[in-house]
Amino acid sequence: KSTVTAIFQELGCAVIDADLIARQATVVQPTAPAYKSIVHYFGKEVLLENGEINREKLGAIIFSDQEKRQLLNSLTHPEIQKTMLKQILKYFMLVLGFRYVILDIPLLFETNKLTRFMKHKVVVYCDLETQISRLMYRNNLSQPEAEARTHAQMSLEEKWKLASHVIDNSGNQDSTYRQVLQLHSQLENSLDFLWIRVIVMASLSGIGGLAYILIRQFLS
Numbered sequence: 001k002s003t004v005t006a007i008f009q010e011l012g013c014a015v016i017d018a019d020l021i022a023r024q025a026t027v028v029q030p031t032a033p034a035y036k037s038i039v040h041y042f043g044k045e046v047l048l049e050n051g052e053i054n055r056e057k058l059g060a061i062i063f064s065d066q067e068k069r070q071l072l073n074s075l076t077h078p079e080i081q082k083t084m085l086k087q088i089l090k091y092f093m094l095v096l097g098f099r100y101v102i103l104d105i106p107l108l109f110e111t112n113k114l115t116r117f118m119k120h121k122v123v124v125y126c127d128l129e130t131q132i133s134r135l136m137y138r139n140n141l142s143q144p145e146a147e148a149r150t151h152a153q154m155s156l157e158e159k160w161k162l163a164s165h166v167i168d169n170s171g172n173q174d175s176t177y178r179q180v181l182q183l184h185s186q187l188e189n190s191l192d193f194l195w196i197r198v199i200v201m202a203s204l205s206g207i208g209g210l211a212y213i214l215i216r217q218f219l220s
Protein backbone atom coordinates (compact mmCIF):
# COMPACT_ATOMS: atom_id res chain seq x y z
CA LYS A 1 0.00 0.00 0.00
CA SER A 2 2.74 2.48 0.95
CA THR A 3 4.45 1.84 -2.38
CA VAL A 4 1.24 2.77 -4.23
CA THR A 5 0.33 5.75 -2.06
CA ALA A 6 3.88 7.12 -2.51
CA ILE A 7 3.17 7.24 -6.27
CA PHE A 8 -0.16 9.03 -5.70
CA GLN A 9 1.67 11.50 -3.48
CA GLU A 10 4.28 12.06 -6.18
CA LEU A 11 1.40 12.81 -8.56
CA GLY A 12 0.18 15.55 -6.18
CA CYS A 13 -2.57 13.69 -4.33
CA ALA A 14 -3.46 14.13 -0.68
CA VAL A 15 -2.56 10.99 1.25
CA ILE A 16 -3.43 10.01 4.83
CA ASP A 17 -1.47 7.06 6.20
CA ALA A 18 -3.08 5.09 9.07
CA ASP A 19 0.16 3.28 9.90
CA LEU A 20 1.97 6.60 10.23
CA ILE A 21 -0.78 7.97 12.49
CA ALA A 22 -0.57 4.78 14.56
CA ARG A 23 3.08 5.63 15.29
CA GLN A 24 2.49 9.30 16.06
CA ALA A 25 2.28 11.33 19.24
CA THR A 26 -1.53 11.35 19.34
CA VAL A 27 -1.63 7.55 19.55
CA VAL A 28 1.40 5.85 21.09
CA GLN A 29 3.79 8.50 22.33
CA PRO A 30 4.05 8.86 26.16
CA THR A 31 1.61 11.80 26.39
CA ALA A 32 -1.23 10.02 24.55
CA PRO A 33 -4.21 8.42 26.34
CA ALA A 34 -3.77 5.20 24.30
CA TYR A 35 -0.15 4.97 25.52
CA LYS A 36 -1.29 5.04 29.14
CA SER A 37 -3.85 2.29 28.48
CA ILE A 38 -1.24 0.17 26.66
CA VAL A 39 1.08 0.40 29.69
CA HIS A 40 -1.86 -0.31 32.00
CA TYR A 41 -2.93 -3.49 30.15
CA PHE A 42 0.38 -4.79 28.75
CA GLY A 43 2.73 -3.67 31.56
CA LYS A 44 6.02 -1.77 31.56
CA GLU A 45 7.75 -4.71 29.88
CA VAL A 46 6.47 -3.42 26.50
CA LEU A 47 8.45 -0.19 26.93
CA LEU A 48 11.93 0.75 25.79
CA GLU A 49 14.34 2.36 28.24
CA ASN A 50 13.41 5.82 26.92
CA GLY A 51 9.72 5.17 27.73
CA GLU A 52 8.58 4.68 24.13
CA ILE A 53 6.67 1.56 23.06
CA ASN A 54 8.90 -1.40 22.19
CA ARG A 55 7.16 -2.24 18.89
CA GLU A 56 9.02 -5.49 18.44
CA LYS A 57 7.94 -6.74 21.87
CA LEU A 58 4.34 -5.56 21.57
CA GLY A 59 4.17 -7.06 18.06
CA ALA A 60 5.42 -10.42 19.37
CA ILE A 61 2.64 -10.40 22.00
CA ILE A 62 -0.30 -9.30 19.90
CA PHE A 63 0.42 -11.31 16.74
CA SER A 64 0.46 -14.55 18.72
CA ASP A 65 -2.70 -13.85 20.72
CA GLN A 66 -5.94 -12.77 19.06
CA GLU A 67 -7.54 -11.49 22.28
CA LYS A 68 -4.57 -9.28 23.05
CA ARG A 69 -4.57 -8.03 19.46
CA GLN A 70 -8.23 -7.09 19.79
CA LEU A 71 -7.46 -5.35 23.07
CA LEU A 72 -4.67 -3.32 21.44
CA ASN A 73 -6.97 -2.49 18.52
CA SER A 74 -9.66 -1.27 20.92
CA LEU A 75 -7.11 1.04 22.56
CA THR A 76 -5.53 2.46 19.41
CA HIS A 77 -8.18 2.40 16.66
CA PRO A 78 -10.54 5.06 18.10
CA GLU A 79 -7.57 7.48 18.33
CA ILE A 80 -6.34 6.57 14.84
CA GLN A 81 -9.82 7.05 13.36
CA LYS A 82 -10.30 10.39 15.14
CA THR A 83 -7.00 11.72 13.76
CA MET A 84 -7.82 10.42 10.27
CA LEU A 85 -11.21 12.13 10.32
CA LYS A 86 -9.62 15.45 11.32
CA GLN A 87 -7.10 15.15 8.48
CA ILE A 88 -9.85 14.26 5.97
CA LEU A 89 -11.83 17.35 6.96
CA LYS A 90 -8.69 19.47 6.63
CA TYR A 91 -8.11 18.29 3.07
CA PHE A 92 -11.74 18.83 2.05
CA MET A 93 -11.93 22.34 3.50
CA LEU A 94 -12.33 24.93 0.79
CA VAL A 95 -8.87 26.43 1.43
CA LEU A 96 -7.15 23.15 0.61
CA GLY A 97 -9.86 22.13 -1.82
CA PHE A 98 -8.74 18.59 -2.67
CA ARG A 99 -11.21 16.67 -4.81
CA TYR A 100 -10.43 13.39 -3.13
CA VAL A 101 -8.14 11.98 -0.48
CA ILE A 102 -6.22 8.69 -0.59
CA LEU A 103 -6.45 6.78 2.71
CA ASP A 104 -3.80 4.12 3.29
CA ILE A 105 -5.44 1.72 5.77
CA PRO A 106 -4.16 -1.82 6.44
CA LEU A 107 -7.34 -2.96 8.24
CA LEU A 108 -9.88 -1.10 6.11
CA PHE A 109 -12.37 -3.93 5.63
CA GLU A 110 -11.77 -5.56 9.01
CA THR A 111 -12.43 -2.61 11.27
CA ASN A 112 -13.00 0.60 9.50
CA LYS A 113 -16.44 2.10 9.51
CA LEU A 114 -15.29 4.60 6.89
CA THR A 115 -15.88 2.17 4.00
CA ARG A 116 -19.50 3.17 3.64
CA PHE A 117 -18.42 6.74 2.86
CA MET A 118 -15.88 5.61 0.28
CA LYS A 119 -16.64 5.69 -3.39
CA HIS A 120 -13.49 3.84 -4.44
CA LYS A 121 -11.82 1.01 -2.54
CA VAL A 122 -8.46 -0.04 -3.95
CA VAL A 123 -6.79 -3.30 -2.95
CA VAL A 124 -3.06 -3.61 -3.61
CA TYR A 125 -2.51 -7.26 -4.28
CA CYS A 126 0.34 -9.73 -4.60
CA ASP A 127 0.50 -13.49 -4.05
CA LEU A 128 0.86 -14.63 -0.43
CA GLU A 129 4.39 -15.99 -0.91
CA THR A 130 5.64 -12.66 -2.27
CA GLN A 131 3.74 -10.76 0.44
CA ILE A 132 5.39 -12.83 3.18
CA SER A 133 8.88 -12.62 1.73
CA ARG A 134 8.62 -8.81 1.29
CA LEU A 135 7.36 -8.47 4.87
CA MET A 136 10.20 -10.67 6.19
CA TYR A 137 12.72 -8.53 4.37
CA ARG A 138 11.21 -5.15 5.31
CA ASN A 139 10.58 -5.87 9.02
CA ASN A 140 13.47 -8.30 9.48
CA LEU A 141 11.10 -11.11 10.55
CA SER A 142 11.31 -14.88 10.45
CA GLN A 143 8.85 -16.74 8.19
CA PRO A 144 6.51 -17.75 11.08
CA GLU A 145 6.52 -14.16 12.38
CA ALA A 146 5.61 -12.77 8.96
CA GLU A 147 2.92 -15.45 8.53
CA ALA A 148 1.39 -14.53 11.91
CA ARG A 149 1.10 -10.94 10.71
CA THR A 150 -0.56 -11.82 7.41
CA HIS A 151 -2.94 -14.23 9.18
CA ALA A 152 -4.00 -11.40 11.51
CA GLN A 153 -5.71 -9.81 8.51
CA MET A 154 -8.43 -10.79 6.06
CA SER A 155 -6.88 -12.66 3.13
CA LEU A 156 -6.07 -10.65 0.01
CA GLU A 157 -8.50 -12.86 -1.97
CA GLU A 158 -11.36 -11.79 0.33
CA LYS A 159 -10.30 -8.16 0.16
CA TRP A 160 -10.16 -8.43 -3.64
CA LYS A 161 -13.89 -9.27 -3.67
CA LEU A 162 -14.72 -6.13 -1.67
CA ALA A 163 -12.60 -3.80 -3.80
CA SER A 164 -13.71 -1.48 -6.57
CA HIS A 165 -10.17 -1.49 -8.04
CA VAL A 166 -7.31 -3.96 -7.74
CA ILE A 167 -3.66 -3.07 -8.33
CA ASP A 168 -1.53 -6.13 -9.02
CA ASN A 169 1.77 -5.49 -7.27
CA SER A 170 3.24 -8.97 -7.86
CA GLY A 171 5.48 -7.65 -10.62
CA ASN A 172 8.13 -4.96 -10.62
CA GLN A 173 7.68 -1.35 -9.54
CA ASP A 174 7.30 -0.16 -13.17
CA SER A 175 4.30 -2.39 -13.71
CA THR A 176 2.72 -1.02 -10.51
CA TYR A 177 3.54 2.54 -11.53
CA ARG A 178 1.69 2.13 -14.83
CA GLN A 179 -1.42 0.78 -13.08
CA VAL A 180 -1.40 3.66 -10.60
CA LEU A 181 -1.11 6.20 -13.43
CA GLN A 182 -4.20 4.69 -15.04
CA LEU A 183 -6.21 4.76 -11.80
CA HIS A 184 -5.02 8.30 -11.10
CA SER A 185 -6.32 9.58 -14.43
CA GLN A 186 -9.63 7.79 -13.83
CA LEU A 187 -9.98 9.50 -10.42
CA GLU A 188 -8.93 12.89 -11.81
CA ASN A 189 -11.63 12.69 -14.48
CA SER A 190 -14.33 11.58 -12.07
CA LEU A 191 -16.96 14.05 -10.89
CA ASP A 192 -17.57 12.15 -7.65
CA PHE A 193 -16.04 15.00 -5.67
CA LEU A 194 -19.03 17.25 -6.45
CA TRP A 195 -21.33 15.71 -3.84
CA ILE A 196 -18.65 16.10 -1.17
CA ARG A 197 -18.29 19.78 -2.09
CA VAL A 198 -22.05 20.19 -1.76
CA ILE A 199 -22.02 18.57 1.72
CA VAL A 200 -19.06 20.70 2.89
CA MET A 201 -20.66 23.90 1.52
CA ALA A 202 -24.02 23.03 3.10
CA SER A 203 -22.40 22.28 6.47
CA LEU A 204 -20.33 25.46 6.38
CA SER A 205 -23.30 27.63 5.43
CA GLY A 206 -25.31 25.88 8.17
CA ILE A 207 -22.61 26.67 10.74
CA GLY A 208 -22.28 30.22 9.37
CA GLY A 209 -26.06 30.70 9.59
CA LEU A 210 -26.13 29.43 13.17
CA ALA A 211 -23.26 31.73 14.17
CA TYR A 212 -25.10 34.69 12.58
CA ILE A 213 -28.30 33.91 14.54
CA LEU A 214 -26.34 33.55 17.81
CA ILE A 215 -24.48 36.85 17.26
CA ARG A 216 -27.79 38.64 16.46
CA GLN A 217 -29.34 37.22 19.63
CA PHE A 218 -26.30 38.24 21.67
CA LEU A 219 -26.25 41.82 20.33
CA SER A 220 -29.99 42.41 20.66
Ligand SMILES: CC(C)(COP(=O)(O)OP(=O)(O)OC[C@H]1O[C@@H](n2cnc3c(N)ncnc32)[C@H](O)[C@@H]1O)[C@@H](O)C(=O)NCCC(=O)NCCS
Nearest residue numbers: 018019022055056058059062073076080106107149152153
Ligand atom coordinates in the same frame (compact mmCIF):
# COMPACT_ATOMS: atom_id res chain seq x y z
C1 LIG B 1 1.91 -3.98 17.16
C2 LIG B 1 2.82 -2.93 16.57
C3 LIG B 1 3.42 -2.06 17.69
C4 LIG B 1 3.98 -3.65 15.82
O1 LIG B 1 4.80 -2.69 15.19
P1 LIG B 1 5.87 -3.10 14.05
O2 LIG B 1 6.62 -1.86 13.70
O3 LIG B 1 6.67 -4.28 14.54
O4 LIG B 1 5.02 -3.64 12.83
P2 LIG B 1 4.20 -2.83 11.70
O5 LIG B 1 3.43 -1.71 12.32
O6 LIG B 1 5.12 -2.54 10.58
O7 LIG B 1 3.14 -3.95 11.29
C5 LIG B 1 3.55 -5.19 10.73
C6 LIG B 1 2.43 -5.76 9.88
O8 LIG B 1 1.28 -6.04 10.68
C7 LIG B 1 0.14 -5.30 10.22
N1 LIG B 1 -0.61 -4.87 11.42
C8 LIG B 1 -0.28 -3.89 12.30
N2 LIG B 1 -1.16 -3.83 13.30
C9 LIG B 1 -2.08 -4.78 13.05
C10 LIG B 1 -3.26 -5.21 13.73
N3 LIG B 1 -3.65 -4.61 14.84
N4 LIG B 1 -3.95 -6.25 13.20
C11 LIG B 1 -3.56 -6.85 12.05
N5 LIG B 1 -2.45 -6.49 11.36
C12 LIG B 1 -1.74 -5.47 11.85
C13 LIG B 1 0.70 -4.13 9.43
O9 LIG B 1 -0.19 -3.73 8.41
C14 LIG B 1 1.94 -4.76 8.82
O10 LIG B 1 1.63 -5.51 7.69
C15 LIG B 1 2.06 -2.00 15.58
O11 LIG B 1 1.75 -2.68 14.42
C16 LIG B 1 0.79 -1.38 16.18
O12 LIG B 1 0.87 -0.45 16.95
N6 LIG B 1 -0.39 -1.92 15.80
C17 LIG B 1 -1.64 -1.45 16.36
C18 LIG B 1 -2.17 -0.29 15.55
C19 LIG B 1 -2.77 -0.80 14.26
O13 LIG B 1 -3.76 -1.52 14.29
N7 LIG B 1 -2.11 -0.44 13.12
C20 LIG B 1 -2.52 -0.90 11.81
C21 LIG B 1 -3.81 -0.39 11.36
S1 LIG B 1 -4.03 1.31 11.49
Ligand SMILES: Nc1ncnc2c1ncn2[C@@H]1O[C@H](COP(=O)(O)OP(=O)(O)OP(=O)(O)O)[C@@H](O)[C@H]1O
Nearest residue numbers: 001002003004019106134135138169171172173176
Ligand atom coordinates in the same frame (compact mmCIF):
# COMPACT_ATOMS: atom_id res chain seq x y z
N1 LIG C 1 6.62 -4.24 -6.79
C1 LIG C 1 7.50 -4.42 -5.80
N2 LIG C 1 8.67 -5.04 -6.06
C2 LIG C 1 9.57 -5.27 -5.06
N3 LIG C 1 9.38 -4.91 -3.77
C3 LIG C 1 8.23 -4.27 -3.47
C4 LIG C 1 7.24 -3.99 -4.45
N4 LIG C 1 6.20 -3.38 -3.84
C5 LIG C 1 6.54 -3.29 -2.54
N5 LIG C 1 7.75 -3.80 -2.31
C6 LIG C 1 8.45 -3.87 -1.00
O1 LIG C 1 7.66 -4.66 -0.12
C7 LIG C 1 7.65 -4.11 1.18
C8 LIG C 1 6.20 -3.86 1.61
O2 LIG C 1 5.62 -2.91 0.77
P1 LIG C 1 4.79 -1.67 1.36
O3 LIG C 1 5.54 -1.05 2.49
O4 LIG C 1 4.39 -0.81 0.22
O5 LIG C 1 3.54 -2.48 1.89
P2 LIG C 1 2.35 -2.01 2.82
O6 LIG C 1 1.13 -2.63 2.28
O7 LIG C 1 2.33 -0.53 2.95
O8 LIG C 1 2.78 -2.70 4.15
P3 LIG C 1 2.18 -2.81 5.64
O9 LIG C 1 0.72 -2.75 5.66
O10 LIG C 1 2.74 -4.12 6.03
O11 LIG C 1 2.84 -1.67 6.37
C9 LIG C 1 8.48 -2.84 1.16
O12 LIG C 1 9.77 -3.13 1.62
C10 LIG C 1 8.51 -2.49 -0.34
O13 LIG C 1 9.69 -1.81 -0.70
